[in-house]
Amino acid sequence: MVQRAGSADLPLHGGRVPRWLGERMTKLGAVITQAIVIEYGRDELLRRLAHPFWFQSFGCVMGMDWHSSGITTSVLGALKRGLTPMAGELGVHVCGGRGQSSRKTPDELIAVGNRVGIDGSGLATTSRLVAKVDSAAVQDGFDLYLHGFIVTDDGKWVVVQQGMNGDKRQARRYHWISEGLKSFVDSPHAAIEGRGQGEIVNLADHRAEASRKGQLDLLATLGPDRIVRKVIAIEPARKVKEPAQPMLPHLVMPAHHDVREEDVNM
Numbered sequence: 001m002v003q004r005a006g007s008a009d010l011p012l013h014g015g016r017v018p019r020w021l022g023e024r025m026t027k028l029g030a031v032i033t034q035a036i037v038i039e040y041g042r043d044e045l046l047r048r049l050a051h052p053f054w055f056q057s058f059g060c061v062m063g064m065d066w067h068s069s070g071i072t073t074s075v076l077g078a079l080k081r082g083l084t085p086m087a088g089e090l091g092v093h094v095c096g097g098r099g100q101s102s103r104k105t106p107d108e109l110i111a112v113g114n115r116v117g118i119d120g121s122g123l124a125t126t127s128r129l130v131a132k133v134d135s136a137a138v139q140d141g142f143d144l145y146l147h148g149f150i151v152t153d154d155g156k157w158v159v160v161q162q163g164m165n166g167d168k169r170q171a172r173r174y175h176w177i178s179e180g181l182k183s184f185v186d187s188p189h190a191a192i193e194g195r196g197q198g199e200i201v202n203l204a205d206h207r208a209e210a211s212r213k214g215q216l217d218l219l220a221t222l223g224p225d226r227i228v229r230k231v232i233a234i235e236p237a238r239k240v241k242e243p244a245q246p247m248l249p250h251l252v253m254p255a256h257h258d259v260r261e262e263d264v265n266m
Helices: 019-040 042-049 052-062 070-090 105-116 120-137 206-221 224-233
Strands: 003-011 092-098 143-152 157-165 170-177 250-252
Touching: 003 052, 019 042, 019 052, 019 070, 042 052, 042 143, 042 157, 042 170, 052 070, 052 170, 052 250, 070 092, 070 143, 070 157, 092 105, 105 120, 105 143, 120 143, 120 157, 206 224
Parallel strands: 003 250
Antiparallel strands: 003 170, 092 143, 143 157, 157 170
8 A cells, every 4th residue: 555654853044056056966865866777776775765864864865954944944955956858768757846846846747748648647646646645644743835746657556745834934744655555544554753842643544444434424514613612522532552653764963963873873
């Protein structure tokens, strides 16, 4: 099934990448990607991009700050610029990006599908569903503002998207990889991992199946206004401790810029 491959918590940084660094990242990212595809194949490239630790390291090698949330934006942007001219040769296409660019992802995927003969409309739907799961079905306090979709000529894909929590000055990156798609709403994640920051609502968990069905039934019979009134009237149910989910790779980067001894795992 489609699986969330991992996640990363990063300090939220503003600013822009200088032009000289952007050009360097574009050239270097394209060369490294080309070498991986030629030596190991496109599937291996997707597996690496789906791993939060490898992705962060990739951004460091390309020249970005080692711990910054800006790695996500700059790496995806550099790959999009660097790989687009060689997409026909490598069979790797980078779509989406930050802000308005993220909203153009479905149209870009349809265009890729028309060029290479894969189901672009289906990929566009996948893009919307993956974004919806991490923004609505999983309510962890991070609002998505970046969505990158990397797809190959044979229809396999990776999604790297990032959310922002302005109050905590943190960003959270989510990695997905395609593997025998079955359902986006019934345990599509192998796990969801992050720092404890209060209660998380995960309607994509298999254990929430009854809740999902009940919410749809209520919406059809009562409508949103009556539902809100009834929820206000209901006392909070007693919390039941659920068994822990299996762990996924989860990267947590510190807020300090300098690299300290405790930051290095030999």
